[in-house]
Amino acid sequence: MNRHATIWLWRAASFAVAASFIALWQLIANLKLVSPVFLPGPDRAWASLVRGFSNGDLWSKLAGTLEHMAYGWLAASIAGIAIGAIIGSSRIMRTYVAPSLEFLRPLPVSAIIPVAIAMLGLTQAMALFVIAFGAIWPIMLATIHGFAAVEPRLYEVARSLQMSRLAVIFKVALPSASPDILAGMRLSLTVALILSVVCEILAGLDGLGHWVLLSARAFRSADLFAGVILLGVTGYVTSVAMSMAEHRLLAWQASQR
Amino acid sequence: MTTDQAKEKGKALILPLAVLLAFEAWARATHLQSDSLAPPSEIILALAGAFADFSILTATRDTLFSAFAGLAIGTVIGLALGIAFGISDTLNRLMEVTVEAIRPIPSIALLPIALIALGFGYRMEIVIVAFACVWPILILSRAAVRSIEPRLMEVSRALRLPAAQRVWKIIIPAALPRIFVAFRLSAGIALIVAVTVEIAINPLGLGAGIMLAQQALRPDLMLAYLVWIGVIGYALNILLVVAQHRLFGRAALSGDSA
Known part of the structure; x- marks a missing residue:
C-alpha cells in the first residue's frame, strides 16, 4: 500500500x-x-441548524459575529503593525515604550470591557473598541519582536544603500518580520472571536453570542447547540483560512531557506 | 544587577510615571467629572478602600479559586490525553478528527450551556476554565512526550517496565520541563477565562466586582479593580516564570518556543 x-x-x-x-x-x-433540557441529540441540533439557515435567522447572526470579528481584527492588525513598526524600528522607543507594553500584556483583556462600557455605552462602537484592543496585543508585540530580530546585516546593507527610514521599514524590516506578524495575527483571530461573543452577550448586539444566550435563557437547547456548533465552525474555518494565507504569503521565504 | 540593567529598568519606568503624573495633573486642572475616568490618586484611594473592607480580597479569592480549580481539572485531563496520544500514534490518529472538531470552539461559547446545566456559581466557571485549559496542555504535552529521547523508551522496554511505571518513571520526568511550560501558559489562560466569564455573566469574583463598580458609576473603583486584575495577572506570570527557572533551569527553555 x-x-x-x-x-x-x-x-x-x-x-x-x-x-x-x-x-x-x-x-x-x-x-x-442527561435531561433533554440541557442536552439535545445531534438530530435536534442539526434540525435547528437547518431551520435557522433556511429561514435566514442564523445567517444574519453569523454575519453579525463575523462582522464584529473582522472589523475589530482588521483595525487591530493595521494599528498593531503600524505601532509595532514605529516602536520596533526605533531603539529609543524600544527602551522607553516597549517595557510598558510587555507589562500590560498579561492583563486579561476582557477586564477592559467595563471601562469601554463606561466610555461608549452598550454599543457597536464599544464592541469594536474592545475587540480591537484585545486583538492588537499579539500583533503589536509580534511586530516589535520581529523588527528587533531582523538580521543586523540587512540593516547595514540598507544603510549603505542610503535607504530612507520608510523604505527600510517596507523593504527590509516588514518582509523579514512577516512570519512573526502573521503568527501574531493568527493568535489575534481567536481573541477577536472570543471577545465578539462576550460583547454580544453583554451588549445584546446582533450575533451568535446573543443568539446562544437567548436560546439558553429560553431553554431552547437545540438552538443553543446549533449556535455553539456554528461558533466552533467559525473558529475552525477562520484559523484554516489564516494558515492558508500564511502559507501563501510566506512561500517566498520557504524557498529561500 | 549591574548599573546598566538598573539604568534600563529606570528608563522603562519613565513613560508610565510620566503618563500617570500628566493624567493626575490634567484631572486636577480640569476638575474631572467623569463616569469612566478617575485620577490615579483617587484610584489608589479606592483600591485601599476595597482592601480595607476586604471586598477585593474576597473577590480575588473567588476568582483564583475558580481559575485554579479549572486549571487543575484541565491539566489532569489534558495531560492524560496528551500522554496517551503521545505514546500511541494509533490512538492519536484515530482521535484527530474528534479533537480538531472540538478544539476550535471558543471556550466562552460554552458559557450558555454551562449556565443552563449548572446555573450561576463556581461550578459553571470551573467547567469553562477547564475546557479552555485542556487544549494547550494536551497539544504541548503530546509534543513533549513525542520528543522524548528514543533511547529512554528503549531502556524502559529493556527493563520491561509495566505501562503505568513507564509513564510514571520515564515519560513524565522526561517531559516535565515542557509540560510545565504548557502549565504556565494555561495558568494565564485560566485567569483570563475566569475573569471573562465573571464579566460576561457570573456574579462572582473580580470580574463581577469590576462590572458592579461600573454600574454603580464608580470609575475610581472600577479602575482600581482593573489595576488589581493587572497586578494579579502580572504576579501570576512572574511567579510561574521564576518557578520554571528554579525547577528546571535551562531544560525548560527548549520547550519555550512551542
Missing part, C-alpha cells in the same frame, strides 16, 4: 471514530441519560 492511501485510510478511520462519538451522543440523548 502506498503512503497516500495509508494517510487516507487513517483519515477515514478518524472520521469513523468521530462519527461514533456523535452516535454515542445520540444514544445518550435518546435514552435521556
